[in-house]
Amino acid sequence: MSVQAPAAEPTTFSVGPLRFRHASLLGAWLGVVAMVLSVTPSLVPRGWAIESVLAGLCFALLYGIGALISWVYRTLELPPLPGKARRVAWMVLFVATPVALLVGGWLGRQWQIEQRELLGMETDVPLLWLFSPALGVVVALLVLGLARAVYWLGRTLSRLFRRLLPGRLAAVVAVVLTVWLTWSVASGLLVGEGLNVADTIFKGKSDGDKPGVVNPESDYRSGGPNSALAWEGLGREGRAFVWSGQTAAQIADVTGDPDAEEPVRVFVSLESGSSAADRAAIAVEELRRLGGFDRRVLAVAGGTGSGWVDPKSAAALEYVAHGDVATATTQYSYLPSWMSYLVDVTRAQENAEELLTAIRVELDSMDPADRPELYVYGESLGSFSTGSAFTSVEDMSTTTDGALMIGPPNFEPTWMRVQERRDPSSPIWKPRYHDGALARTATVEADLTDPSLRWETDNRIVYLTHASDPIVAWQIDKSEWLDQRGDDVHPMVNAIPLISGLQGTLDQLGANSTPPGHGHVYDEIVVPAWSEILGPPTLPIDEVEAIKAAVALIVDPDRA
Template identity: 40%
Template structure:
C-alpha cells in the first residue's frame, strides 16, 4: 500500500520548513542589523559593490552570531520576550531597522564618494547601492546556510555528549567540538592540502610568458650565455625582471655620460619545487659569475609572492649609479603575494634571511677596501621577508650601507618595533625614531628631511597613511589603533571610526583594492622609491634636480607585465 501526503499538507510542510530557515531570534536579528549599519561606514579604500557586499554579509553574519549568543545567555538567566512585549519589540525593531538602514545606505554613498575623492577615483551613484544590496542578500543566504549547517553539527555532538553530562554543559561542549573540528579540517588538513594544490596550480601559471621575448644575450644578465641559469627556469616574474633591465644606452641617455650595463641576477623555483637555501646559494654563484661583486652597489631584493620585484625600486639605483650596480633576487613561492602572506608567510622570511646571508658571506670575502656598497630592499611581503636577516637598527647599520622597505605590513617585525618605540608625540603613520639617526619613515618625498643629521647607514620605510596592507592587523578586532586616535594621516577620511571587529574586516577587504588606486595612494607607490633612494644612497654629486628628472624618466618607462 502506498502512502502519500495530500498536496495541501505538503505545501504546509514546505512552508513550515521555509519559515524555520528564515526565522531568526530577536537578539540575533538586532545584532545583524547593527553590524549591517557598521559595515557601511568608511575605511581607507573605496569599495566596489562586490567588496562592499562581501564585507556587509560577513559583518551581518558576525552580528547574527553575537546576537544569538547574547540572547542565549539572557534566556539561560531566565530572561525571555513573550506575549505582547514580544510583539511590540519586533515591531519596534522592524521600524528602526527599516528606517535606519535607509538612512545609513544614503550616508554610505556619501562616505564612499568622499573616500573616492580623496584617492582620486570616479564617484558612484545609486546603482552602486542597488547592486550592493542584491549581492549582499545572496552572500548572506549562503553564509547563513553554512553557519546553520555547522550549528546543526554542534547540536548533534551536544546531544551525544548530553548522555553523560548536564544539558547546559553538553550544548557548550558540542559547539566547541564542532568549531574545533571545522577549524582543523579547514585550516589544518585542508590548509596544507590547499597550499599544495595552489602551489601546483600556480606552478603552471609561473611558466607563462610572452613567447616573442627571447633569453638575453647581454653577459651581465641571468639566462645569458654567461649565466648558469636557464631562461625557462626563471618563472614568469623572473623573466619579467630580467627582460625589463635597462641597457647601458638607456642609462647613458639619462646621465649624458658613458654608462655600464647593470647586473641582474635571479634564480627561479623552476619546475622541481622551492628549495630556498639551494636557490640562495645559486643566486650568489650567479651574481659572482655575472660580475656583480665588482660593481659599486649590490642591491639584495626580497621579492613578493611569485618573485615580483618593483622595477621603480631597482631601476632608480641603476640609473642613479650609471649602471654600476648589481641587483639579486630569487623566487620563493608560486603563489601571488596575498596568498603567500595568508597561507605561507614563513617562506618570505626564510628567503630574505637565506639570500642576504649568502650574499653577505661572499661579500665578506672581498678585501674591505674593495667591497661594493651593500643595500637591501623589498616591497610589501618583500619588506616582511627582507627584514628577517636583521635583529634591529644597529644590525642593519652594521651589516649594510642602506635599506629601503616599501609598503611594509603590520606583521613586519622590525617595522612594528620601530613604530612602537617612536618618540612621544609623533604619529603612528609617520613616526620618528631616535631623531631619525638611522631609521626614517616617509609618506611623501619631503618627509625624509628631519632636523637631525642622517649620517652613516640610512634605513628608510616608505608607507602611505591609507594603505590597508600596512595598517591591517588582527589586533584591530579588539583594540583601537593609534592612527585612528591621532590626527588622521594624508587622504584618510575624518569619518573613519574604529568599530570592534568591523574595522578589522573593513581593512581586510580594503587590501583587495589597495593596488587599484592611482599612484601615491593605497599600495601604489609610483616613482616615490626614486626620491627614497636619492636620500638613502645618492651617488657623489647627486642633486634634487636630478632626482626630479629621474622620476620623470622612470615614470615614463614601460615595464613588461
C-alpha cells in the same frame, strides 16, 4: 510551593508564510546595524562587490555575537522579552531594514565619490553601489549556513555520546571534538592541501608571460648567455624582472653619464631549488657568473608572495647607481602575497635570511677593498621577507649599507620596533625615530630632507608609508592610526570595533588601485629615497627629476 523557572526565550518568528526557527532577535538587530555601518569609508575606495561581501561578513559576525549573548541570557534563566514585545521588535526590524540598507547605500556611495575625489581618482561610482549592502544578505546567508553546519555537527555528536556518557560530559566531548574536526578540516584541507593546490594553480599561471616580455639575451642577467639558469625556468615574475632591467644606454641617456654600466639582475625561481638555502646558493653562483660581486652596489630585493619585485623601485636603484649595481632575488611562493601570508608565512621569513647569509659568506671571503656595498629593499610582503632577516633597525644598519622598506606591513619586525619606540608626538603611520639619525619615515619627498632631522650614519634606513595605505595600517588599532589623521584620509573614516577590522582586511584588495602618493603606490618617491640612501652625496635635483620622469614611464601590467 514550587517556583517555576522563567520560560526560555521563543526562537521562532513568522512573517506571513515565512518562518524563522532559532532566529536571534538581538543577533538580527546587531547584524543589520553592522551592515549599515559597513558603508562608512575606510582608507581606500572600494567597489560595490567588495562592499557586498563586507556587509555580509559584518552581519554574520555581529549576528553571531548577538546570538551568543542571547544564549548566555537564556542559560542564566533571566526573564525573557514578552512575546508581544518580541513580535513588535521583529516587525520593526523587517520594515526598517530595507530602508536602512538603501539609505546606507546612498550615503556610502556619496562617501565613495568624496573619497575618490580626495585621492585624485575618477568619481564615477556605479549606481549599483546603492544596493551593495542589501546584496550582502546573500553573503551573510552563506556564512551563517556554514556556521549552522558546524552547529548541526556538534548537536549530532552530542546525541551520539549521550548514549555512552553522562549528559554534561557528552556535551563537553562533543564540543571539543567539533572544534577539533572543524579546525582539522580548515587547517588540513583548506590550508595544508589547499596550499599545495593553490601552488599548483598559480604555478600554472606562472608559465605565461606579461605583455611584451622577451629574453633580453644580456650577459648580465639570469636566463642570458652567461647564466646557468634557463630563461623558461625563471617563471612569469622572474622573466618580467629580468626583462625590465635598464640598459647602459638608457641609463646614460637619462643621467648624462657616458660611463654608465648595464646592471646585473639575478632571479632564482621556486622550482630552481628544493629549499630557500638551495636557491640562495644558486643566486650566489649566478652573481659570480654575471659579475655581480664586481659592482659597487649589491642589492637584495625581497619579492612578494608570487615573486613580484616592483619594476619601478628596481629601475630607480639602477638609475641612481648609474648602472653600477647588481640586484638579486629568490622566489619563495607562487601565491599572491595575502594568501602566502595567511597560509605559510614561514616561507617569506626564511627566504631573504638564507639569501643574505649566503651573500655575506661570499663577501667575507673577498678583499674588503673589493667588496660591493650591500643594500636591502622590499615592498609589502617583500619588505617583511627582507626585514625578517634582522632583529632590529639597528641590526639592519650595522650589517648592511642601507635599506629601503616600501609600504611595510605591521608585522615587519624592524618597522614594529620603529613604531613602538617612536617620538610620542609623531603619528604611528609616520613615526619619528631618534630624530632621524638612523632611520626615517617618508610619506612625501620633503620628509627625506626634513631640516629638523640629522643623519648620524651613512648606513641609512628609509621607510615609505602613506596614511591611506591599508597594508601598512592592517592589524593596527584604528583609533591609534587615526589619532593624527593623514591629509588623504576621509573625515568619515572612523575606528568602529570589529567593523574597521573587516574593512581593513578587504581594503587589501584595493590597496594598489590609487594614484601615486596614496594607498600602497609609492612610485613618486622611490627615486629620491634611493638617492638619499646611496648618499652622501645625494644626486643633483635635476638628475633626480630626470630619473623620476624615466621611472614614471615604466608600465607594470600588474598595476596598469
